[in-house]
Amino acid sequence: MYRIILDAMGxxxxxxxxxxxxxLALEEYPDIQIQLVGDRELVEKHLAEYAYDKERxxxxxxxxxxxxxxxxxxxxxxxxxxxxxxxxxxxxxxKGDAFVTAGSxxxxxxxxxxxxxxxxxxxxxxxxxxxxxxxxxxxxxxCGANVDCKPEQLEQFGMMGSIYMREVLGIxxxxxxxxxxxxxxxxxxxxxxxxxxxxxxxxxxxxGNVEARDLxxxxxxxxxxxxxxxxxxxxxxxGCAVSFSTMLKREFMKKTSYKIGAVLxxxxxxxxxxxxxxxxxxxxxLLGVNSGxxxxxxxxxxKAIKNAIRQARTFTQQGTVQLIKEKLSQLS
Amino acid sequence: MYRIILDAMGxxxxxxxxxxxxxLALEEYPDIQIQLVGDRELVEKHLAEYAYDKERxxxxxxxxxxxxxxxxxxxxxxxxxxxxxxxxxxxxxxKGDAFVTAGSxxxxxxxxxxxxxxxxxxxxxxxxxxxxxxxxxxxxxxCGANVDCKPEQLEQFGMMGSIYMREVLGIxxxxxxxxxxxxxxxxxxxxxxxxxxxxxxxxxxxxGNVEARDLxxxxxxxxxxxxxxxxxxxxxxxGCAVSFSTMLKREFMKKTSYKIGAVLxxxxxxxxxxxxxxxxxxxxxLLGVNSGxxxxxxxxxxKAIKNAIRQARTFTQQGTVQLIKEKLSQLS
Numbered sequence: 001m002y003r004i005i006l007d008a009m010g011x012x013x014x015x016x017x018x019x020x021x022x023x024l025a026l027e028e029y030p031d032i033q034i035q036l037v038g039d040r041e042l043v044e045k046h047l048a049e050y051a052y053d054k055e056r057x058x059x060x061x062x063x064x065x066x067x068x069x070x071x072x073x074x075x076x077x078x079x080x081x082x083x084x085x086x087x088x089x090x091x092x093x094x095k096g097d098a099f100v101t102a103g104s105x106x107x108x109x110x111x112x113x114x115x116x117x118x119x120x121x122x123x124x125x126x127x128x129x130x131x132x133x134x135x136x137x138x139x140x141x142x143c144g145a146n147v148d149c150k151p152e153q154l155e156q157f158g159m160m161g162s163i164y165m166r167e168v169l170g171i172x173x174x175x176x177x178x179x180x181x182x183x184x185x186x187x188x189x190x191x192x193x194x195x196x197x198x199x200x201x202x203x204x205x206x207x208g209n210v211e212a213r214d215l216x217x218x219x220x221x222x223x224x225x226x227x228x229x230x231x232x233x234x235x236x237x238x239g240c241a242v243s244f245s246t247m248l249k250r251e252f253m254k255k256t257s258y259k260i261g262a263v264l265x266x267x268x269x270x271x272x273x274x275x276x277x278x279x280x281x282x283x284x285x286l287l288g289v290n291s292g293x294x295x296x297x298x299x300x301x302x303k304a305i306k307n308a309i310r311q312a313r314t315f316t317q318q319g320t321v322q323l324i325k326e327k328l329s330q331l332s
Numbered sequence: 333m334y335r336i337i338l339d340a341m342g343x344x345x346x347x348x349x350x351x352x353x354x355x356l357a358l359e360e361y362p363d364i365q366i367q368l369v370g371d372r373e374l375v376e377k378h379l380a381e382y383a384y385d386k387e388r389x390x391x392x393x394x395x396x397x398x399x400x401x402x403x404x405x406x407x408x409x410x411x412x413x414x415x416x417x418x419x420x421x422x423x424x425x426x427k428g429d430a431f432v433t434a435g436s437x438x439x440x441x442x443x444x445x446x447x448x449x450x451x452x453x454x455x456x457x458x459x460x461x462x463x464x465x466x467x468x469x470x471x472x473x474x475c476g477a478n479v480d481c482k483p484e485q486l487e488q489f490g491m492m493g494s495i496y497m498r499e500v501l502g503i504x505x506x507x508x509x510x511x512x513x514x515x516x517x518x519x520x521x522x523x524x525x526x527x528x529x530x531x532x533x534x535x536x537x538x539x540g541n542v543e544a545r546d547l548x549x550x551x552x553x554x555x556x557x558x559x560x561x562x563x564x565x566x567x568x569x570x571g572c573a574v575s576f577s578t579m580l581k582r583e584f585m586k587k588t589s590y591k592i593g594a595v596l597x598x599x600x601x602x603x604x605x606x607x608x609x610x611x612x613x614x615x616x617x618l619l620g621v622n623s624g625x626x627x628x629x630x631x632x633x634x635k636a637i638k639n640a641i642r643q644a645r646t647f648t649q650q651g652t653v654q655l656i657k658e659k660l661s662q663l664s
Contacts, residue, residue: 134575144513147521181476181563189479189560212567216575228521231513232564235544240572243466243548247607251600261596268583268590275579 001033001056002313005096008038009065009083010103012299015039018102019046021305026052028306032313035096037062037087062086065103068298072106076114084108088115091291098292098312100283102300109145112286112293119321121328123153125288126227127295128161129234130169132275135218139165139174142227143234143284149226151194154178156331158199158206160287160324161222167318168311177210177220179229184209191226199224203330241276282311287324292316333365333388334645337428340370341397341415342435344631347371350434351378353637358384360638364645367428369394369419394418397435400630404438408446416440420447423623430624430644432615434632440618440625441477448621451653453660455485457620459559459627460493461566462501464607467550471497471506474559475566475616481558483526486510488663490531490538492619492656493554499650500643509542509552511561516541523558531556535662573608614643619656624648 006022008015015038022034033056036043040061047059064082066075076085084103088111091099099116101108109127118125126142141161146153158176165174178196180188185196187209199206210219216237225233252262262269282304283296292315296308315321338354340347347370354366365388368375372393379391396414398407408417416435420443423431431448433440441459450457458474473493478485490508497506510528512520517528519541531538542551548569557565584594594601615628615636624647628640647653 134578147513179564181479181560189558192560212564213571213574215568216571217578226521228513228524229561229564232511232544232561233568236547236565236568237572239545239548240569240576242545244572244576244604244608246466246549248600248604251604252597254600254603258597258600261593261598261600264593265584265590265597266593268580268586268593271586272576272580272583276576 001031002098002316003033003035003096004309004312005035005037005087005090005099006305006309007083007087007099007101007103008036008043009062010101011296012102013301014102015043015046017300017302018305019043020050020302021300021309022057023050023052024302024306025309026056029310029313032309033057034309035060035090037083037090039063060086060090066107068104070104070107072104072110073114075104075107076110084111085115088112088293091293092116097316098294100294100296100305100308100312102296102298102305105144105295108286108293108295112289116289116291116293118288119290119325119328121325121331122288123150123156125286126153126157126160127284128164128287129284130282131234131237132277133216133218137169138215138218138221138223140223140225140230140234141287142225143230144227145286146227147231148228149191151191151198154191154195154224154226155198155202156288156328158202158204158222158224159327161224162204163323163327164285164287164320165221167320167323168314171221173205174221175207176204176222176224177207179212179215179223179225179233180209181211182209183211195224245273283308285315291321333363334430334648335365335367335428336641336644337367337369337419337422337431338637338641339415339419339431339433339435340368340375341394342433343628344434345633346434347375347378349632349634350637351375352382352634353632353641354389355382355384356634356638357641358388361642361645364641365389366641367392367422369415369422371395392418392422398439400436402436402439404436404442405446407436407439408442416443417447420444420625423625424448429648430626432626432628432637432640432644434628434630434637437476437627440627444618444621444625448623448625450620451622451657451660453657453663454620455482455488457618458485458489458492459616460496460619461616462614463566463569465548465550469501470547470550470553470555472555472557472562472566473619474557475562476559477618478559479563480560481523483523483530486523486527486556486558487530487534488620488660490534490536490554490556491659493556494536495655495659496617496619496652497553499652499655500646503553505537506553507539508536508554508556509539511544511547511555511557511565512541513543514541515543527556577605615640617647623653
């Protein structure tokens with residue numbers, strides 16, 4: 001049995017979508033059990049609407065909720081009875097295998113570091129979302145946990161990301177690329193020039209520098225960069241998807257024949273939109289802490305939560321944390 | 333008369349598209365004259381195909397060409413008779429008002445700095461392309477001339493960019509935004525936290541931090557960032573446009589009704605594509621040198637070259653270099 005701890009209170013659609021996601025996951029995966037952490041009364045009221053295997057789901061009460069806008073470190077330190085802190089404490093005490101939340105990203109990183117704690121030999125945990133590309137998907141590491149990085153951290157990001165893509169997403173020999181302002185080895189800023197040399201020597205399928213232009217085309221499976229650049233990459237891809245569809249829609253509205261065309265092609269447009277939808281790919285991993293911590297998108301619906309639970313299950317099943325620890329111990 | 337120096341040999345479609353662009357510009361703007369720099373025989377052979385005002389166009393011979401892949405600084409130093417170096421020397425000697433090239437970006441930056449030289453009080457020249465957004469366009473500064481920046485450089489980028497958008501693109505009180513990993517003042521890495529404080533105090537319409545998600549939506553008119561981040565922003569937007577249209581096309585091909593829909597909506601799709609087309613907006617400016625240096629896209633067609641010449645003309649007409657010098661002298 002894989003024991004998933006689920007933050008019932010985090011995210012825009014909590015607790016309804018979270019609880020529905022938990023029920024869907026229980027149906028689909030007979031080898032998991034879920035601890036739903038949140039306001040017991042509220043959670044049980046929602047649970048009453050569903051039929052599910054009661055042996056495999058329990059509710060753990062937490063009286064507080066960390067809001068999206070709260071300063072993360074402070075929130076984790078003061079809201080001891082929040083669903084996020086209670087859930088992470090369960091994880092740290094070994095009462096579960098992985099923790100899933102759609103709540104505040106900052107609080108997830110802060111809680112992961114302060115409560116679950118970084119794994120041995122890891123310099124700094126990194127936040128790594130799976131992002132859609134034209135050929136499938138790629139892991140972006142780091143996307144915001146570390147805005148100022150040392151070259152050695154980028155080397156570790158490459159290693160942790162490579163293990164994740166191989167073990168959890170089943171990609172053989174993942175191609176690790178370094179985001180840079182040119183493809184040639186000598187290109188880059190002070191950070192990427194040094195990181196290049198470390199990644200080149202590491203036991204990795206390092207494909208060298210990757211220019212941002214080639215990221216959405218699927219140039220590599222693991223996209224290595226500091227958290228500032230990763231944040232720009234992730235958010236800009238989201239922004240482009242939104243602005244492109246806005247612009248496209250505006251064009252379609254200009255003439256009746258375009259409108260008819262758009263209606264005929266609608267399923268194709270919808271399928272395209274689905275490919276661009278982050279929630280299809282599960283959540284972002286907090287890699288480099290002592291257990292699985294998965295941050296689902298804030299706007300997650302039930303299906304996205306179910307996908308994040310699947311991700312937590314595979315992460316646990318493959319012993320990803322242990323593999324990361326072993327790999328990084330070779331470095332020191 | 334505005335005297336434009338044009339590199340006839342730079343870019344994927346040189347010299348044909350460059351020469352055609354020059355002829356188009358002469359027709360449209362009666363107040364410009366053009367010096368075409370390149371292999372005289374070749375240039376004159378192409379020119380023979382067009383009717384144009386011979387009083388306003390002359391050819392300056394240059395026997396060499398700087399190729400795209402050459403190490404920029406070395407190329408500028410050794411290829412003394414290249415079209416880029418000859419053209420920039422004409423500019424530096426006051427024999428022209430602005431220089432336009434579709435050649436190597438690196439060589440343009442190197443030549444601008446070594447030959448045209450940075451303007452007084454400018455810490456470092458910056459490369460600034462105009463990029464399309466959902467509401468119009470914005471200036472991205474810097475997009476790659478300075479991959480490691482100090483906060484004071486970012487402050488100057490904001491000032492130079494603001495002057496450009498006001499004087500050349502006619503945007504009143506341009507909104508200057510700092511690319512950051514969060515909207516709140518306290519967000520950022522070491523560089524952006526300090527730059528925020530400088531930009532806040534500067535005589536600018538500073539709208540604060542802008543997250544990458546909001547850039548393509550038109551959140552600001554001047555997008556300030558270091559050259560590494562700017563390079564990621566520019567290339568990722570290009571890459572998203574390419575990958576999105578590839579994915580969209582793939583979806584359209586899946587069923588006959590989608591195909592018919594796509595055919596009906598084709599003009600709308602084409603108009604959308606045109607909005608995403610960089611060449612429509614002219615070239616990238618090298619701001620902070622002693623004269624106008626404009627880098628047109630490497631794949632520029634004749635129309636893109638004409639647009640870059642228009643940009644060079646307005647840049648000169650408005651006395652942009654002098655305005656930048658005056659503004660930055662207030663800082664020191």
